[in-house]
Amino acid sequence: MQTNLVAEFANTAEGQEAESILRACVHCGFCTATCPTYQELNDERDGPRGRIYLMKQFLEGGEVTEKTQQHLDRCLTCRSCETTCPSGVEYGRLVDISRGLLEERLERPTRDRLLRQALARVLPNRRLFGVLLRMGQWFRPLLPGALRAKVPPRQEAKPWPAASHSRVVLALAGCVQPSATPGTNASAARVLDRLGITMVEAPEAGCCGAVNYHLSNHDAGLDAMRRNIDAWWPAIEAGAEALIMTASGCGAMVQDYGHLLKDDPVYANKARKVSELTIDLGAYLLQQDLEPLTVRQSSGKVAFHCPCTLQHAMKQNGTVEQVLRRVGIDLAETTDKHLCCGSAGTYSITQPELSQKLLDNKLKALTIDQPAVIATANVGCQMHLGSKAEVPVSHWIELLDR
Amino acid sequence: MSDQPRVSQAQLAAELRAFIDPDYVITDNETMKPYECDGMSMYCEMPLLVVLPETVAQVQQVMQVCHRYQVPVVARGAGTGLSAGAMPHADGVVLSLAKFNRILEIDPLARTARLQPGVRNQAISEAAAQYGLYYGPDPSSQIACTIGGNVAENSGGVHCLKYGLTVHNVLSVELITVEGERVTLGSDGLDVCGMDLLALATGSEGLLGIVTEVQVRLLPVPERARVVLAGFDSVQKAGDAVGGIIAHGIIPGGLEMMDSHAIIAADDFAGAGYPREAKALLLCEVDGTEEEVEEHIEQAETLFRELGATSVRTSRSEQERALLWKGRKSAFPAVGRISPDYYCMDGTIPRSQLAFVLTEMERLSQEYDLRVANVFHAGDGNLHPLILFDANVPGEFERTEAFGSRILQLCVEVGGCITGEHGVGVEKIRQMAIQFNDLELAQFHAVKAAFDPLGILNPGKGVPTLRFCQEYRSLEHKCQQHAVEADHD
C-alpha cells in the first residue's frame, strides 16, 4: 500500500523496516480471519489489517493516543496473521517496532505502568519468580478464585538423566519454566538420553528477552539476549548440535536473535549463529529415529495445542503432531488450531478479560473429542490452559517420558 | 439526499450510544482509520462515525436514527470488497455487521444454514463439514469475506460455473429497510410468491437494505474431487482450452486460469509446486462420485494435451488438491510480493473471446506501460486482470484507472459486462454508462427509490447519476474515438 512516513521514522532502520513491511500489505483482509482478537471482538481496530493502518497512521505522523495503544496492546503477537498473509507481511516485526516507538511517545497510566514494571522485574528473575510461585502454591486455598487459577499446582520434576553421551544439545532453562514446570526440561533430557543425546543447560542463561522486548522494553530485552549468547557461546563453540527449545515462546525469540541484533557490531554474527542453531524440540526429534520412544500403552486421547509461537513464528505447524503420532500417541481432533489460547506472554495479565475469553474458546476447541490430556509446547500456554482445563495439561515431551 | 447532514457527529453518536455499547460507536478519527477503505485501498474516505451493532434491533435503530436525520449509511462486512463499495461516506455512518458472526442453525437434512451476515464464507463450509455438506460459492476471499458481503455483491468464486453464484445458493435474506423495518425476502422453501425481490437484493451492494440474516442452501461434499493442472506456453492456448473442455460436455467444478506473474507470486506463498515456467496455467477441478470423477479426469487430461498443454498434472490427494487451490485463492494478495499495489478488474466476457481479450490486454499493457497479472475464473469468463502499480509513484494510479476503464470497455465491446462478481461500487461507477443507456440507468434509479427514497443507503455507489454518465461519456468520447455505442434499441 501507499506509505508516507514522517522524516522522524523514515530515516531510521526500524522505520525503514516498518515501511517495507507496510508496503507489502495490499489490504486484502485475509489476516483478519485468523486473528484471535478480531474473531473475538469483530472490531477492525483489533485485527491485523486495522492495526497495520493504525501503525501506518502513527508512522506517517498522525496523532495517536492511548486509544491506538490500546488496540496495539490487545494484539497477542501470536503472528497467526503472518501465516495467513499471502503477501508476506511481517506483522510481528511491525508491531514490535511500532509498540516500541509508541512506548517512547506515550506515558501509560500509573497502574498500567506499575503492573508492567512489576512483570518486567519479576518474570525474568528466575529466583524471585520461584519464591513467589512457591508462596502462592502454599497459600492456594486461601486465594481468591481468580488469583488461585493462575497459580499452577506444585510440580515435582523427574530426575535428570545421569548418563552422558557424545551428542550434546543445549537447552534454554528459561525464567518461568524452571519453577512453574520443572518437569519439562527434565523429561526432554530423559527422552533425548534414550536417543543417546545429552541435553545440557547453561546456568547463566536466563530469560530469552521476550518478556521485556514484548513489553516494549527493547533495550532490556536486547541485553538479555546478549547475556544468553554469552552464556551459550562456550557450548556452541564446543560443538553442541543444536539449541533445543522446549518452550516455543522462547524459541521464537531466540530464533530472531539474528535479526534483532543484526545491527549490533559485537553480537550480530553470534546472534545469527545462535538463531541458526535454534530448533524446536519437536522439529529436532523428527530428525531422529523415534523407534525407542514408542509408547506402549494408550492413556486416552491427547489433544495437542500448538502454540502460536510454534505455528507462526517458528513455522513448525504439524511437527509435534508427527512426532506424537510416530511414537503411537492417539491424537484427539481439535478445531480452530490457528487461534491463540490467550496466554501470549504477559497478555493474560495485561489483558485479562480478552485472555479469558480466548482461553475459553481454545479449551472448547481442544476438547471436542474428549481428550484425556491436553499437551502443548510452551510453558505459558501450559499454565494458562491448566488454569481452567478440566483435564490435565502437560508439555508434550512429558508424554514420551514414560 | 440533503447536501448537509442535519445532525452533528456528537449528537448522532449520543443517540447511537443510547442503545449501542459506547465502545462500538467509534467517533475518533485516530482509530476510525481502519475503516476508511475496503479491499480497494486506493479509494479512501473517513466516515462521520463507525458503529458496530450486535443485535438486529440495534441495526434497526441505527437505520431509524440515520433515516430520521438523513445520514448516509454504508454497510460493511469484512471490508474485502474490490470495488470500494464499502468505502465510507464523509458525512455518513459505517455500519459494520462484523459482530454478527454466528451460524444460527444448520439443518443437515434440509441442507440449509441460517447465518448472521458477518459469518465468514469459509466458516460456513467448515461448520457444515461435519454433516458432509458445504456452501458452494467460494470467493477467493472466502477466508475473510462475509456472507452478508457475499449477498450484497452476489459474489462468485471458483465453483460458480457448476454450483452457481450467491444468488443461486441463498434461500432467504432478512433485510433491514432504510426506515428500520425488518423484511424477509425468500423463505425456507425454494420459491416464494410474486416477484423475485431476493434476486434483486442479491448484488445490490448495500444500496437497497442491510442484510441481517441469510439462509443458504448447502451441498453434499462430493465423494471425490481432483484438480488437473495444465500448463501452457501461451495465454491464447489456455484460453482456447477453456472452451474445449466445455465443448466436450465436461462441466468442471472449477476452471481457473493464472498467468506467469500470478503463478510465481502464488507459488511463493503457497509452495504448491506450480509449473513456474508456464505462461498460463489452468486449474480444472472435477468433482462428483468416484466413478464419474475417474471418467472425467481421464477425459480432461487427454483433452488438455490435445489442446496444447505443455504440462498436465492431476492432484493425487486431498492435501495436494487443497494446496493447489490455496495458491490460486491467495493469488490476488500474493502479488503484493511482486508489486506494492494492484488494481483489480472484474469484467465478464464470453468464453469464446478469451484468447482475443487476453491478447488485447497484453497489447494495452505495453501501451499503458503497466504490468498485468491475470488470475481469473476462466470457466465463466470472469476476468480479473490485476494491474500492478506503485501508489507512491505520482500519476501511476491515474494511469492505472484509465487502463482499467479501457479493459472494461473492451469487455463490453466483445459482448460481456463490466463486472461479474465484485460489483460496481465506486470503482466502476463510471463504466456503468458504457454498459447502460440513460433509460436503463433511470430504471435503476427508480428501483433504488422504491427502497431508499431519500438515497441514504450507500450513496454515490453502484448506479451513477444521469448527469455524471453523460459527462463521462463525453470524456470517454474524447479519449476513445473508437468507443462502441452500446445497443440502445
Add this chain to the structure above:
Amino acid sequence: MTDRSEQLLEQVLAAKAAGQPLRIVGGNSKAFLGRQADAESQDLNVGEHRGIVEYNPVELVLTARAGTPLREIEAALAEHGQALHFEPPHFGDSDTLGGTLAANLSGPARPWSGSVRDQVLGIRLINGNGEHLRFGGQVMKNVAGYDVSRLQAGALGTLGVMTEISLKVMPRPAASLTLVREMSAQQAIQQMNARAAEPKPLTAACWQGGRMYLRLAGAQSAVEATAAKWGGEVLDQADGFWRSLQDQQLDYFKGEAPLWRFSVRANAALAPLPGAWLLDWAGAQRWYRGDAEQPQLEQLAREAGGQVSLFRGGDRSGEVMHHQPQALAGLQTRMKQAFDPHGLFNPGRLYSWL
C-alpha cells in the same frame, strides 16, 4: 421467426396514453395462474414475438424472443445435447419462454438445477413508461446494476413485457434412471432429503400415491453405482413419468378441485390435513388438494418455513398468493410503481393490490 418488438412497444405506448390496462399473453398456458385478470384489460400478445436470436452451445448460452415456444427452444438445444436444466412445465404446445419466466415455473430438477430464474442471464424489457430496456447480458456473471432480469421471475408480468431472454443452458446428462419405493409421505420426506444430502447424482425426488420416486442422472457409472447402492424398483419409461409430473399431466392434477402449491422447507413435517398430497423437489414443493382454507394453509406454510398459493382452481377473486407482511407488500407495491407507474401490466394478476 419474427421480431415484433416495435409493435409491442407501440401497443404499450398507446395503452399508456389511453390508461388502458394490458393483459400480457404468451401462449396463455398459465392463464390459470394468479388472480382473475382485470376484465377491462386488453391483450398484449407476445406469443407472436418469437424466435431464437442467438445460441452458442459452447458458451452454454441461448437468447430468444419471449414468445418463443419452449418446445422450439428445447428442440434446438437437444440437437447439441443440451437442455434447459430447470425443466419448465409444458401446459400445452404454446408455452412461451416469457410466460415460463414470468411464472417462475420449474420442474422436478429445481432443487438441484435451480429455477428458471437461476438460469436467466439477461432480458430486454418494455417498462410501463414504454421504454425498451436491456438488463443483464449473455455472460454467466454480471452484477452491474440491479438484477432486474431475475426480478421478473414470479412477477406474472406485472413489472413489464419481456421481449428477449438470455438463458444459461447445460449439457443433457448421459444416463438416467429412476428408483421407486413404497412408503408413507412422511417417510418419503425423510428419505428424499437424506438421499439429497448424499454426494450422489440425484436430480429429482418426489412422492405420490404411496410411492417415492428418485431420479438419478449423470455419468453412466455414477448412476449405476448409486442405483446399486440405494436399491429400489427401477421404473420403466421413467422419462414419461417425470415429464407428466413436470407438465402436471399426472392423474393427481386432474379435476376441478383447488390445487394448492406449497413451497416450504424440504424436511418440514407433513401437515395433518385431510386430502391428497404430492411431494416434489424432495419435499420442498408440495401440491395439496383438499378442503382446507387459505388462512389455515398459510399458517401451515408459515410453520413449515415457506409459502402457499392457490395454483389452480378455487376462488381466484380473492388473493391466490400467500399473504405478505405489510413491509414486504409495501416494497412490492413500490417496485410495481418503479416499473409500471401507470399500472398498465396485468393489474391485480399477482395480488389484488399490485
